Amino acid sequence: MSELSRREFAKLVGAAGIASSFPQQPQTSRRTIGIQVGAVSFVDEGVEPVLDRFQRDAGINALFVASFTYGRGIAGRQVPGQPLPDHGKQEYDPEFHGGNFARTHEQYYARTSLKKIQGSDHPGFDVLASVLPQARSRGMKVFCWYEDVFRRDLEGIDRLQEVTLSGKKASTLCFHNPEVQAFWQALTEDYVRSYAIDGVMWGSERQGPFGNALGAMHGGARSNPLEVTCFCDFCKREAKSRGIEAQRAIDGYTKLASLVLESRAEKRPADGYFVSYWRLLLKYPEILAWEKLWTEGQQSTYANIYQLAKSIRRDVGVGWHIWHNNSFSPFYRAEQDYAEFRKYSDFLKVVIYNNCGGTRLASYANSMSRTILGDFSADEVLGLTYKVQDYQGANLAELGRKGLSADYVARETRRAVIGVAPHPDESAPASGTLGTPKIWPGIDIDIPTGQDEKKTEPQDVRDAVRAALGAGAEGVILSRKYSEMRLANLRAAGEALRG
């Protein structure tokens, strides 16, 4: 479970001859114009009509098929309360269940008790088997797009769940639990061996206990600092091997939870909020040590998926969906080191959703002005965030209504492109060369926002696509899912690509 070191990686690369594979394809290869799409759209509208539209309206050449998730965000129809799209079934799907939308081949799941994952939303419909032949005949690539979202009522999942600070089972799975690593490897192996896919993209929109305790994300004001994760026996064992005392971490996080709850109740300490949080971190360095422990568990999952997929088929593309919180929280951004991703990535889908970004950033600023940045108003936290994260936007009162700009898309794209590029002083490993992951920004098309908040218009899509490509991206991924996109906005992506 240890993180793949650079040296080990170089050996792996050398042994498998990966150096000549996916990341080093000639630059003459076409741009990747991807779209995220769930099984529900192919069932509702038919495979051929959907692919026809993708090619005709937006020049799509890569499908990111939502193949596994228990979240409706990427695999359901529309979210209740949002305007219905102008295609597909004009209704919601309140019964959405989720799971594996391809066929599950049980022989791969021997090392995990989580194996009953066959989705039941579209009985008898295997989304990969149904889409692959037609996609292939059109020269469209197919990527399995699977994410780290579960439900509590699955057989065998209790053995894999994280444990919270207060000792409860969480709905999330622990990366330091061998069965969790085995599960992701099983699913990856199932996809790569069972289907002639071009690649996989895995996403984990999660962070460690420190960021969660602070509420350092959009929606963070609802986070409960007593339920942060993970404090299971596997994590404690891993901590011990690193010389971290689990009880000290638990004591530190318990004190942190009290401070967060007092901050939200506006009980300002005599020395102010920031100094009090910083003092706690000095007294309990185990707080950050545990945060790092969690993050390295997530990173080991990336490395393990990469290694496994490449060991089966070296030309399979492997990449990651990077959570939107990367744009907001500097604490989370510091953990998403693009240079590190070079060790185990062919591509990165960096989420740069600008329209809903305003609403989400405002939510982040409001949350943070109630914890570690409690000495500042939410508007001041927003100003600080713009400076630290190096982009600009509207003030807090207007941010949700205006959204973020195409300039934000350009800046975040450029930062990623620079981040994955080889460092000028870098000496190449003897037995291989690290590839430079391609940057394919996630483009926001009709991602839900609240009433009176920014809705996507065709000009927004044209500007965002042009901004991403103009800033050096080698492609884009239209997001979150075709089923919630309005057709004029989808066509606008095609218009931007034509010139």
Ligand SMILES: [Zn+2]
């Ligand atoms: Zn754990």
